[in-house]
Amino acid sequence: MIQDWRDLAQVLLNGVMAGSVLMLPAIGFNCIFAVLRYPNFAIAGFATTGAFAGWVANAVYGWPVGLALPLAFLVAGLVALLAEEAAFRPLRPAGPLTVAIASVAMTLLIENILRFSFGNDLRGYDLPILRDWRFDGIRINPQQLQNTGYAIVAAGGLFLLLGFSRLGRAMRAVADNPVLADIKGVDPNRIARVAVFIGGGLAGCGGMLVGIDTSIDPLTGFRVVLSVFAAAVVGGLGSIPGAALGAMVVGVGEEMAGLVLSPAYRTVTAFLAILLVLMFRPQGILGGRN
Amino acid sequence: MMQTTIGRRGALLGAAAAVSTFAIGGRAFAQTAPVVFGALPPLTGAGGPYGPAMLRAMQGVVEAANSAGGIKGRQIRLAFEDDQTNPDAGVRGARKLIDVDRVQALMGTWASSVTTAVAPLCWENRVPLFTVSGADSITLLPHQGHIFRTQPNSRLQIETATKWLLGKGARRVFHMAAQSPFAQSSQDVMTEVMRAGGGAVSGYVVYERDKTAFRSEVDTIMRSRSDTVMLNGYLPDVTILLRELYRAGFDGRRFTFAYAAPASVFGTLPNEVTNGLTTFQPSPDLNSPAFTRLKAAFGSTEVDPYSAQVHDHATMAILAAAQGGDATGTVIRDNVRKICQGDGEKVDNVTDGLRLIAAGRAVNFEGASGPCEFDERGDIRGTKFRYEVAEGGAYRVLELV
Amino acid sequence: MDAYLIAMLVFAGFYALMALGLNVIWGLTGMVNLGLVGFFALGAYASALLTTKLFWPMPLGWAAGAVVAAAAGAIMALIVARLRGDYLAIVTLGFAEVIRLTASNEIWLTNGTDGISGIPGPWRGDVSPPEFNLIYLGIVWTAVAVVFVLLARLSHSPFGRVLRAIREDEDVAAVAGKPVLWFKVRAFTIGAAVLGGAGALYAHYNAYIAPDGFAPLLTIYIVLALTAGGVGAMRGAIIGALFVIALLESTRFLSAIIPGVSPVQKAALREGAIALSLILLLRFRPQGLIPEKTRTKATP
Numbered sequence: 001m002i003q004d005w006r007d008l009a010q011v012l013l014n015g016v017m018a019g020s021v022l023m024l025p026a027i028g029f030n031c032i033f034a035v036l037r038y039p040n041f042a043i044a045g046f047a048t049t050g051a052f053a054g055w056v057a058n059a060v061y062g063w064p065v066g067l068a069l070p071l072a073f074l075v076a077g078l079v080a081l082l083a084e085e086a087a088f089r090p091l092r093p094a095g096p097l098t099v100a101i102a103s104v105a106m107t108l109l110i111e112n113i114l115r116f117s118f119g120n121d122l123r124g125y126d127l128p129i130l131r132d133w134r135f136d137g138i139r140i141n142p143q144q145l146q147n148t149g150y151a152i153v154a155a156g157g158l159f160l161l162l163g164f165s166r167l168g169r170a171m172r173a174v175a176d177n178p179v180l181a182d183i184k185g186v187d188p189n190r191i192a193r194v195a196v197f198i199g200g201g202l203a204g205c206g207g208m209l210v211g212i213d214t215s216i217d218p219l220t221g222f223r224v225v226l227s228v229f230a231a232a233v234v235g236g237l238g239s240i241p242g243a244a245l246g247a248m249v250v251g252v253g254e255e256m257a258g259l260v261l262s263p264a265y266r267t268v269t270a271f272l273a274i275l276l277v278l279m280f281r282p283q284g285i286l287g288g289r290n
Numbered sequence: 291m292m293q294t295t296i297g298r299r300g301a302l303l304g305a306a307a308a309v310s311t312f313a314i315g316g317r318a319f320a321q322t323a324p325v326v327f328g329a330l331p332p333l334t335g336a337g338g339p340y341g342p343a344m345l346r347a348m349q350g351v352v353e354a355a356n357s358a359g360g361i362k363g364r365q366i367r368l369a370f371e372d373d374q375t376n377p378d379a380g381v382r383g384a385r386k387l388i389d390v391d392r393v394q395a396l397m398g399t400w401a402s403s404v405t406t407a408v409a410p411l412c413w414e415n416r417v418p419l420f421t422v423s424g425a426d427s428i429t430l431l432p433h434q435g436h437i438f439r440t441q442p443n444s445r446l447q448i449e450t451a452t453k454w455l456l457g458k459g460a461r462r463v464f465h466m467a468a469q470s471p472f473a474q475s476s477q478d479v480m481t482e483v484m485r486a487g488g489g490a491v492s493g494y495v496v497y498e499r500d501k502t503a504f505r506s507e508v509d510t511i512m513r514s515r516s517d518t519v520m521l522n523g524y525l526p527d528v529t530i531l532l533r534e535l536y537r538a539g540f541d542g543r544r545f546t547f548a549y550a551a552p553a554s555v556f557g558t559l560p561n562e563v564t565n566g567l568t569t570f571q572p573s574p575d576l577n578s579p580a581f582t583r584l585k586a587a588f589g590s591t592e593v594d595p596y597s598a599q600v601h602d603h604a605t606m607a608i609l610a611a612a613q614g615g616d617a618t619g620t621v622i623r624d625n626v627r628k629i630c631q632g633d634g635e636k637v638d639n640v641t642d643g644l645r646l647i648a649a650g651r652a653v654n655f656e657g658a659s660g661p662c663e664f665d666e667r668g669d670i671r672g673t674k675f676r677y678e679v680a681e682g683g684a685y686r687v688l689e690l691v
Numbered sequence: 692m693d694a695y696l697i698a699m700l701v702f703a704g705f706y707a708l709m710a711l712g713l714n715v716i717w718g719l720t721g722m723v724n725l726g727l728v729g730f731f732a733l734g735a736y737a738s739a740l741l742t743t744k745l746f747w748p749m750p751l752g753w754a755a756g757a758v759v760a761a762a763a764g765a766i767m768a769l770i771v772a773r774l775r776g777d778y779l780a781i782v783t784l785g786f787a788e789v790i791r792l793t794a795s796n797e798i799w800l801t802n803g804t805d806g807i808s809g810i811p812g813p814w815r816g817d818v819s820p821p822e823f824n825l826i827y828l829g830i831v832w833t834a835v836a837v838v839f840v841l842l843a844r845l846s847h848s849p850f851g852r853v854l855r856a857i858r859e860d861e862d863v864a865a866v867a868g869k870p871v872l873w874f875k876v877r878a879f880t881i882g883a884a885v886l887g888g889a890g891a892l893y894a895h896y897n898a899y900i901a902p903d904g905f906a907p908l909l910t911i912y913i914v915l916a917l918t919a920g921g922v923g924a925m926r927g928a929i930i931g932a933l934f935v936i937a938l939l940e941s942t943r944f945l946s947a948i949i950p951g952v953s954p955v956q957k958a959a960l961r962e963g964a965i966a967l968s969l970i971l972l973l974r975f976r977p978q979g980l981i982p983e984k985t986r987t988k989a990t991p
Contacts, residue, residue: 007509014505021503039777087970094977097723097776101914104725105969108911112334112963116956120338122526124558132537139509141537214502214530215558217339223500226788229781237777255506263497263507264469264796271785275770278782282774333958335906342955371943372958377806377904381897382702386943389695403901406808410898414820427805469795471805498792 006137011255019251020148024206026231026243032199034175034238038096042103043203044221045110050076050204051211051220059126072208073201080200115218124215147209154205230270234277236287324365325617328393335375337400339525340596344398347597351604351640358641361611377407384408388415394619397603402471412436416619420603422596425471429667437668440599440659444472452483462492464516468499468523492516499527508534521546536563553592556683564680571595572660573676576690602657609643630655630662697824704831705893707932710916711838712885718923720878721858723776726783729790730760732905734887735894739810753891760887761880768879794902806901810894827896843925854878915969921979
């Protein structure tokens with residue numbers, strides 16, 4: 001299969017492109033996990049929500065992607081917030097696993113609300129499809145590059161927020177030690193809401209990027225969600241840079257699947273990545289605490 | 291303890307509600323006693339993009355038959371359940387249709403797994419099963435004549451298509467297949483036919499259907515220097531593959547099953563991506579008035595191959611019941627071949643068919659999906675295939691062979 | 692109608708077995724298993740293959756189904772039991788998907804997406820279909836009864852008490868000198884064995900299995916069953932399974948009478964109702980219909 005270095009470079013590049021689409025939902029997942037300490041499986045539903053919100057803005061109202069993407073963030077963030085306040089928050093005292101199970105149900109609920117409203121038909125964004133650029137036999141698609149750009153901007157925005165704002169410091173404080181943060185006057189509930197809004201919003205952006213690159217239906221989020229979880233675990237649950245790195249590892253791993261196993265086993269490679277990481281570095285590549 | 295009793299009472303109330311709804315269903319059946327047919331299309335899950343249109347097509351036929359007076363004066367009711375593209379849910383749905391609604395025929399199963407799972411229920415209860423599923427193994431089941439499959443088996447389809455491609459000058463065909471019951475058998479047939487015709491299958495990749503990125507798979511196609519790629523998948527994944535092939539600048543022929551790229555694909559992909567895409571499907575005679583009338587009947591929406599097939603399922607079941615004079619499963623099973631093959635007068639819709647049968651004339655139904663002639667196993671035979679090419683957001687018929 | 696109700700009771704039996712299996716893992720020990728459909732599939736495939744290809748007698752096939760699933764459960768537990776529950780949730784979710792993909796792709800063994808048909812059933816063919824249904828109703832609910840009695844005894848044994856202690860606080864159990872990992876592995880193995888046995892019985896009832904049938908949705912149904920019945924209580928698992936089947940089936944009849952919505956919307960309402968009822972149950976009745984008696988606090 002691999003004939004020269006170009007083929008390998010191409011697979012790596014494809015992996016990075018695929019990984020950058022997984023990156024935002026994975027960061028969103030870890031963002032919620034870092035503060036609330038439960039795996040929010042509804043991230044798939046939030047991603048589909050974002051994909052549909054962006055589609056309505058773009059294909060129905062003619063908004064450009066640059067405007068539709070923030071809308072996808074906003075709508076998915078609000079849906080995540082609503083889900084958290086209405087369904088998950090009351091369950092938090094019952095333990096993280098109860099919330100996790102409720103979030104699985106939430107994904108199914110969101111999928112069917114979207115199915116009820118939009119039906120099952122595939123829908124495409126109203127965007128021209130551009131040809132690949134070629135450099136010495138290696139192909140790269142300008143649109144996918146642009147999507148990667150959007151993902152990096154969104155992720156970078158989150159890094160800036162966490163690193164340099166009061167809110168970000170408060171979030172990190174709660175993530176590190178909620179009790180201590182509470183003593184210092186940080187309202188953990190407010191921080192939790194912010195984390196859920198940002199996490200859901202990023203998942204929504206990720207879902208929209210998937211939608212731009214493919215087409216959308218109520219199962220859009222479901223198709224990527226296992227890879228997203230793998231990315232989050234591989235990078236380290238709760239670690240935001242970890243999620244970004246994990247997404248790249250899983251993205252490259254899945255594209256490599258064709259070389260190692262068979263393209264029919266893409267998801268299996270993601271799972272193998274999880275197992276390998278858990279056996280040798282259970283906290284994930286960049287996860288600090290366990 | 292208090293809470294426990296409330297919980298139990300709640301459970302009892304729930305059970306009572308469930309029982310009373312069963313009772314309502316039963317009574318409605320007893321009062322009007324229409325002929326009941328069952329539809330089991332996928333409304334959720336992987337078949338979701340196809341099921342709703344299929345159900346509408348079947349409902350359309352039933353409505354037309356009812357306005358034409360029904361079967362010997364009896365109205366027809368189409369009961370339906372969602373198979374969730376899952377054999378477990380499919381079996382429960384089929385149980386309900388067969389045991390509660392007492393359907394006399396079951397139609398419109400899509401996933402091969404669902405069809406294979408519900409088939410034993412059908413023949414045990416003497417209910418004929420009309421299906422669009424593609425797995426060759428389905429008609430090999432011991433079904434005692436109860437299965438009618440309007441989807442040609444993969445040997446017939448792939449052999450015909452590959453020969454056509456050879457005739458158009460294809461020498462290196464890449465086979466890109468979603469994992470499905472007929473991926474491997476398609477590959478075997480294609481290899482055999484290409485080799486005999488002096489060509490070769492230049493590559494074979496089986497991919498995971500539920501994925502959103504296939505770039506490395508497309509790289510494999512590009513490296514293979516194929517003049518043709520056969521996309522043996524379904525709508526969601528074929529849509530992504532077409533987009534990727536365009537991006538990669540693949541300049542060979544793109545060939546696929548019409549069900550994998552029905553006209554709705556023009557709504558999701560820009561024309562420059564779809565232009566030149568060739569599809570094929572079993573088809574009735576194009577020059578017959580039947581075909582044009584059928585297109586008119588479906589209105590502005592293009593008829594996708596599955597809808598065309600289930601349109602024929604419903605029509606055949608109704609005409610067979612009318613022909614046999616009794617709407618039981620066994621009568622329908624025994625009369626399907628009488629109304630769709632032979633020397634009878636050609637009809638293409640349920641209204642004309644019912645009228646002719648009532649007049650005591652022999653009919654030969656030729657449907658939206660082809661002549662609907664079945665061999666002894668229940669497989670379609672003698673069908674022609676229609677080849678179409680996408681041009682500017684619509685399909686243009688290339689030829690019918 | 693009778694045939695339908697009997698068939699649904701048979702399905703409820705399978706669901707009850709699965710809920711019992713999950714109850715050992717999740718209810719007693721507090722480990723989550725979102726991949727239970729994977730163990731169910733392993734049991735189904737093991738028994739189907741051994742009886743159709745090697746012509747093993749059915750009871751041996753059922754036992755083999757349980758053993759294969761138990762072995763897989765033991766290996767999985769060894770790898771992940773020392774991890775926190777949230778990792779376990781993701782790993783088990785992935786495991787089920789791997790099983791489904793392997794069954795789809797390893798055609799030489801599993802016949803791929805075509806599935807395995809013609810799986811024998813006890814006296815199938817010799818008796819009428821309604822009689823077969825009744826026979827199977829007996830078999831499945833006998834299995835449910837046997838498993839229930841065994842697990843109920845296990846649950847009240849010293850072993851069961853240790854599992855509960857682990858569920859409530861792993862560290863305390865460890866400090867008390869209990870080899871936590873070993874207990875967890877054993878609990879997971881027992882649960883997986885029950886799941887696998889359920890799968891084996893299911894394969895011989897349906898006569899046909901295919902990868903499509905082992906979709907994640909089934910896992911949600913069983914989790915719902917256990918939540919509805921009461922996590923931790925063995926009786927709850929059975930009540931919950933009956934509840935889920937009643938819910939799944941009654942929504943058919945309810946959605947049929949809703950006016951003004953399209954068939955797809957009805958299907959969406961049905962699936963949505965399942966999801967919503969799970970969320971509502973967790974919210975308003977987390978202890979389930981049959982709360983666990985020995986439980987110290989109402990947290991699953």
